[in-house]
Amino acid sequence: MAKKKGKPLLLFKEEILPGESRELNFSFVKLHTNTPIDVPIIIERSLHEGPTVLFTAGIHGDEVNGVEIVRQLVSKGINKPKIGTTICIPIINIFGFLQKLRDFPDGRDLNRSFPGSKKGALAAQVAYKLMNEIVPLADYCLDFHTGGSSRFNAPHIRIEKGDDALTELATIFNAPFILHSKNLKKSFRNACRKRGTPMLLFEGGKSNSIDSVVSNTGVNGSKRILNHLGMLQSKFKVSVPSKPSVIIANSKWIRAHASGMFKANVKVGALVNRGEILGHITDPYGKVHYWIKANNKGYVFNVNEAPIVYQGDALFHMSTQVG
């Protein structure tokens, strides 16, 4: 069957023709030093009609591993589609990225500012522009995050339970885990759901860190999604998944029952038995030893890598059942 030629795409009043590669600037505000900053949007269009996939990262400015995944998609040319269009925004919260911080300069969390407003706080304005000018062009969104602070996430996709279309996509992405989690109010994911744009939220690694296993998982999953949509160039190979993603339907954080120096004994992603030692907390003088044990058999899909913790700090995120 002959492929249909694509139509022009209109973004920021610019017409981008089928077959074109373009870089536009998402930025509409300067730094407080009156210094202009660029927030590049990289658009790659095939000559042939097809779906549009939006890849975003850096909604939280310190979640560098997500930025690295989208960077690799661009750098390796994976974003040049066989059919359709890809739109890549490696860093949305450029202010946070400059300072290696999660939030915007006024302390607002962009991922709690959706769908945004035209005249609200800066984060709300960014959310508004994203939702009104870019997301409407997309048939699918993939948004890349990491664990916050020192909490290292095993690579996983977050979707709402019972969403068959997202379950299918998440299964194709084939991260080690699929976590059922409710959409947070005012999040990008919730705003996409409300407008009917399927979105996969990827979590992997921790903030201000790059881990090659996490990056590879994100890149390979993206390739599998593009391949599924018929968009991946044939020069790229898609690895056959060795096993399906483990679905985590219910999970619980295990918290520190004492303050002190903390060391985890398990690797992120491990399957542990009930009663198994997960880590221990000591005082700096060698007198106190608290062992942290698993309450049930389950997968440890987030491990806190902080060397010092306070009582009540979240240490391990575990599934409460297996399978």
Ligand SMILES: [Zn+2]
């Ligand atoms: Zn995040």
